[in-house]
Amino acid sequence: MTTTQGHYREEFAATGDWLYFDHASTGYYPARTVAAIQEYAARAANPINYDTAGNERLRQETREQVARLTGALPENVAFTSSLSEAMNLLANGLDWVAGDNVVVPAGEFPSVTYTFVNIRKRYGIELRRVPPNAAGRTDIDALIAAIDDNTRAVALSHVEWADGYRNDIAALGAYCRPRGIEVFVDATQAMGAQPIDIDAWQATAVAAHAYKWLLAGHGLGVVAFGAGAANRIYPAYAGFHSFETVLDDSSYSYDDTSGTFEFKPGALRYQTGGFDKLSMTALHVSLSLILDADPTRTSVHGSELVQRLAAGATARGYQVVSDIEPAHGSQFLALTTGSVAGDQHVVDILAGQRIKVALRPKGIRVAPYFYHDHNDVERFLQALPTGGQ
Ligand SMILES: Cc1ncc(COP(=O)(O)O)c(C=O)c1O
Numbered sequence: 551m552t553t554t555q556g557h558y559r560e561e562f563a564a565t566g567d568w569l570y571f572d573h574a575s576t577g578y579y580p581a582r583t584v585a586a587i588q589e590y591a592a593r594a595a596n597p598i599n600y601d602t603a604g605n606e607r608l609r610q611e612t613r614e615q616v617a618r619l620t621g622a623l624p625e626n627v628a629f630t631s632s633l634s635e636a637m638n639l640l641a642n643g644l645d646w647v648a649g650d651n652v653v654v655p656a657g658e659f660p661s662v663t664y665t666f667v668n669i670r671k672r673y674g675i676e677l678r679r680v681p682p683n684a685a686g687r688t689d690i691d692a693l694i695a696a697i698d699d700n701t702r703a704v705a706l707s708h709v710e711w712a713d714g715y716r717n718d719i720a721a722l723g724a725y726c727r728p729r730g731i732e733v734f735v736d737a738t739q740a741m742g743a744q745p746i747d748i749d750a751w752q753a754t755a756v757a758a759h760a761y762k763w764l765l766a767g768h769g770l771g772v773v774a775f776g777a778g779a780a781n782r783i784y785p786a787y788a789g790f791h792s793f794e795t796v797l798d799d800s801s802y803s804y805d806d807t808s809g810t811f812e813f814k815p816g817a818l819r820y821q822t823g824g825f826d827k828l829s830m831t832a833l834h835v836s837l838s839l840i841l842d843a844d845p846t847r848t849s850v851h852g853s854e855l856v857q858r859l860a861a862g863a864t865a866r867g868y869q870v871v872s873d874i875e876p877a878h879g880s881q882f883l884a885l886t887t888g889s890v891a892g893d894q895h896v897v898d899i900l901a902g903q904r905i906k907v908a909l910r911p912k913g914i915r916v917a918p919y920f921y922h923d924h925n926d927v928e929r930f931l932q933a934l935p936t937g938g939q
Pocket residue numbers: 574575631632633634635659661707709710711736738739759771
């Protein structure tokens with residue numbers, strides 16, 4: 551991987567001499583994506599260029615790319631505007647009955663938690679927030695212990711936002727699927743950077759906002775469904791694109807008993823109206839790069855960078871907050887000086903050296919991506935003040 555780094559680096563030259571180790575906050579467009587967006591904008595300036603078939607091809611090809619990233623079938627991939635919207639699509643698609651419950655780790659990203667905070671009063675359901683274990687981690691066994699006969703779903707992140715902790719979704723899926731409990735996965739911090747196999751995980755759906763590791767900007771989310779899952783999640787919204795037949799009924803005598811209102815197969819039923827071609831263009835082109843780099847390889851590279859970052863930071867007197875062992879480590883980590891003020895000071899010092907990282911509740915979040923190499927890690931470590939001073 552390291553030998554091919556230069557090839558990918560050219561795509562990310564826009565940051566100049568900044569070392570951007572903040573991909574867990576926001577990704578940015580590779581050069582090929584910028585070029586494609588400019589081309590799209592130039593074409594969109596003339597309505598004569600509008601190409602319905604070309605747009606549909608763009609969406610279909612992007613579905614196929616997301617399918618390759620997640621292990622889902624292309625027809626089981628849908629697009630949303632964010633992770634929040636994807637989680638709401640899933641949560642509102644269940645026939646909740648008063649007394650049902652949903653299990654969510656207490657430290658989950660708000661987009662996951664708030665989805666269920668919002669619906670719990672409406673449906674009379676219970677939100678079971680499971681505290682972390684003594685080591686401060688999400689514990690799949692504790693989630694399973696919180697499940698009972700009234701549990702309809704578990705919702706959690708694959709890779710957690712604050713420290714990069716990677717949950718064992720397959721272990722959860724193996725418990726939940728045979729019991730008919732849905733597993734909704736937020737993969738915003740994973741998709742593009744980690745291998746995902748939705749069917750091996752036995753997850754209901756895996757969703758992500760595309761502006762981080764998918765390098766496609768804000769405003770486009772993806773949700774991939776496991777085999778058969780789209781038949782269990784009722785479309786809470788419907789529109790022009792949701793059904794098999796497009797009505798053209800000038801008498802407005804729509805008859806929903808005639809069989810006309812058949813949902814499209816798979817995840818196509820969740821696409822209500824026209825889609826955002828500009829964002830889809832960005833995602834399509836960024837995914838060509840991500841798939842070429844290949845998350846099964848880049849995740850290994852990412853974990854090597856994390857190991858070096860952790861060893862170097864430890865030698866400089868920092869505490870590694872993240873679990874970086876192979877079972878739960880990911881492509882980013884959190885470090886701390888031991889105090890928020892100390893961590894903020896270090897973030898500022900690094901910014902002065904044109905190194906961008908983020909301050910988050912567990913400390914200094916350091917998030918390189920596949921185009922970074924060991925020289926970048928060395929530059930970071932040399933800039934990192936000893937003992938956080
Ligand atoms: C785990 C996780 N999920 C989701 C999001 C973004 O959520 P949304 O798409 O609702 O803005 C983030 C952003 O930091 C995140 O870290």
